[in-house]
Amino acid sequence: MPRPEQTIVKLTIDGREVEAIAGTMLVDAAKQVDVEIPYFCYEPKLGEPVGACRMCLVEIEGIPKLQTSCSTPVREGMVVNTTVDRVLEAQNSVIEFLLVNHPLDCPVCDKGGECPLQDYTFGWGRGKSRVIEPKRHFVKPLALSPLIAIDRERCILCYRCVRFSQEVAEDWQLIFTERGAHTFVGTHDGHPYVAPFSGNIVELCPVGALTSQPYRFRARPWDIEGAGGICTLCPSQCNVEFTVRDDKVVRVLSRENSAVDDGWLCDKGRFAYQAIHVDERITEPLVRGESGELESASWEAALGAARAIAGHRGRGAALVGGQATNEEAYLLGRIVREGLQSHDIDSRLSGTVELGLTRALAAPALQATVADLEFAHTVLVLGTEPVDDSPILDLRIRKGVRRNGVKLAIASARPSTLDPNATLSLRYAPGSEAEFLAGLDAALSGTAASDEFGALATLLKDGGEDVVILWGESLPAQALPTLLSIAGKLGLTDRDGAGLLEVPNGTNARGIREAGALPNAGPGYSEVQAGRNAAEIAAALTAGDVTVLYLFQVDPLRDLPARASWDAALGKAAVVVAHASVLTEGLARHADVVFPAESSAEKEGTIVHPDGRLQRLRAAIKHPGEVRASWQVLVDIAKATGVETGILTAGMAFQQLTKAVPFYAGLTLEAIGGRGLRWPETDAAAEMPAGAAPAPAKVQATEPAPEGKLLLGTYRSIWASTEVEISPALAFTIAEQLVELAPQDAIALGIEHGAAVQVAQNGTRLAGRAAIRTGVPAGTAFLAAGIAENSANALTESIVEVVKA
């Protein structure tokens, strides 16, 4: 639904004139004129108010009884009093009632010091209680999940956590059990509350009933400092606030930015900060010594060893991982193109897209924003699973569907967790994306090959003009011209509130591309002599045409398909230089120099959100151990290869970038600030080179798998990341090989849910556990990629055999 119209109404609160947007609740209107009304249960992020706590009572002239200001919208001419005796008396009583059963164990409570109940008791309470009866008691503390501790005595039954679980995350796990004074929060059968967004309830709880296990007793509010930052663990790029104590990150809170994250975080972003301060992290340079093992070395030794790449002019290549900043990608581009006089740099690891098409897909006129997902008429999720690939968008889509009546269509190979919310869910066979899009394109032109296509075309065409297509980077390149044609047919170009939004595989994929880390595009999608892409680099390494490989926060054995051929290719390389924070398998085996990479809490730089919003990373803590700023290392390496960058600070690197990328012209770090700035909305956006979409190619139909074999699809779980692997608190989530099978196939193969299975192909065998999932189309199996062991990238063909182990 399009964004609602806004009208202004005038009212009086405590004698002050207020102008508020119609529909605003009284508490919020009061805030505008610095009148504080205490409240517990009201939280606009959770949707409609419920009026559960009664703390926010106010007097409205003309209405005999006190009203809850959290659920009373402003009306023209209203006169509201918040400080009359009647209201004070009510507030006193509510506090007194809440404290009847509250243990008031503030000194041992983790919320103490930042607790609304403490503050309101102090500010609006009587200071004395008339109740002398014993309070209720529960066993405490209890683990609600490995991440969250629950102290049921402290709960004031405000419903916030339950509403989050039921109405925002929609995992329906949390409920109130028992009645009256015995009510407590829990799950249906007492199982742990494990969900991708569970950590948000800790931040929501207005008392110390729900506290974070990893942060338990770590610090008090006066021991800590908050530092704004960005989570760089997925393309959602949520805004976060790092809680820093003694130069260590001890907690991550959300820093609400409605244009990006809506004030939520996923558990990966909230708890994987632990990876910053664990022993597994690389905090000093490593160089492969005489013995053939990686040994810690001084920076001089490591830089000296890395300078060897300068002797391989014309034969160097670089792969850029998604966590690189724009500046780092830009510097890597200069090292490869100017220093090593090569053209082989790639960051789009899922395959190269023609330059004209890349430009057309990134065209400012065609970009939808994150907020558009919430206000569109129809959202089409295409070839991506938001909860895994960009978790916070999952919540945004749910919000749109639930609150604004957005119609959701899903077209994917793998069943989606959003399916129950969708008006229409279509499945295609893995690998047949191009075929599917061609079918949809034809249906939009009026020749639907099947009813399904017809229904989807009708939904997209007739459901309203504002259509947002959320598409995954993994769509094959040959499907993308069709995607553009579909966007054209739906009139998404130049339409506010509609457009395409990509879910890339890497956090800063968009910024890295714009900074020029593509084989066929320089900074600002400029035309350059084409080089090799990732797959071609592997082939060239094996053939000896490329001898030096620079791996920036990427491990081909972990992140790229065709694991075996990469293993061989890396083995052939003369010098492999890597930046990494965890010594993953490929680096441990093949890297000659490993520089410690920075975490997002230490970095200075800029990144670009998939919707074009530049966001700024700021250093919240100083570098642990020997870690150095990566831009600095890259500047040193550039110098060794003969490129005088003249860069002395991170800010200078950004300035050079804005000069190199025409559509970043005029951007400054100040303008980007804490909330980010969308370059497609700036004047410089006109400088973006125009795209040229090639005509959609003819596609061939995908063959179904032969009898007894299954078609292979892959997915990357939200937990598949090295940061999660080394965070002790998230150890319970570590992604393993879950082979998703359709119930029919499982029965035919005699495999039970949770049973050990083997996936075989051409002599490669992967061990995994079967996960039988309704919705998986018969004849397909979905395997996890990006995990430490038994990852699907060991398989190269599209047909697999699944057998009982």
Added chain:
Amino acid sequence: MPYEPGPDVIEVMRHPAKGPAMSTLRVFGETLRGMKTTLARVAEGPLTIQYPEEKTPVYPRFRGRHKLHKFEDTGLEKCVGCSLCAAACPSDCIRVVAAENTPDNRVSAGERYAAVYEINLSRCIFCGYCEVACPFDAITMGHDYELSDYTRSDLIFTKEMLLAEPLERTPLRTEGE
């Protein structure tokens, strides 16, 4: 320009008038007056306290070096590591890092205890706010005032030092003393 004192400025005589007699008085007279006081006290005996062999007794509410307390019956620490003392401290010299009690390692009576409790006594102004803030009477101001040391870092008192009894007790003033 010579200084012109106004009419309300009075001239004060700062010394006995000049002359032999008055000069003699000036040299010896005042000395004798002082000697009178001294000699008059000879009979009282010495008042000097032979510090450090002898210590000045302090009043019971004297605010000296802090003490942390344990429960006498259970031997558990009273401090639960709530950091309220650190919040109250105006010179920001208390550092508390809390940790969780486990059944095998029970340190305090509550859920949490102070794993690190340090007071930097070279910054402390002995205001006693920490004592007032503590909800468990875990920290009190003691009577020790002997706090000199060779290095500043030795003046950071750890939890063990604060829990331990002082090597020597500071004498308290008795009533009427």
